[in-house]
Amino acid sequence: MNAEPFFRITRGQPDAAELAALTAVLTALVTAPRATPVFPRPAPAPWRRPERTRGPRGARSWRDA
Structure with missing residues (x-):
């Protein structure tokens, strides 16, 4: 145990x-x-990972693009 006082x-x-x-x-x-x-969270990477992107949304999603 520390014998030194916390404040004086x-x-x-x-x-x-x-x-x-x-x-x-x-x-x-x-x-x-x-x-x-x-421990702050690191900043997100400036690039995207294609395996984590969502796939096509439906059969006619190309019309929305």
Whole structure:
């Protein structure tokens, strides 16, 4: 276990209510959901893979083209 404190009070003498408020803020910051994922998804490739494209839509789909 790490004996070094997580934070240090350098000035003043905080009372129990002030320490509780500081603890609540630090806990909220640690447990808040992140705006972006830790491992962002890679950007899609600029080219298409023909095996993943949809096939013809019907017998007369050539008329819609």
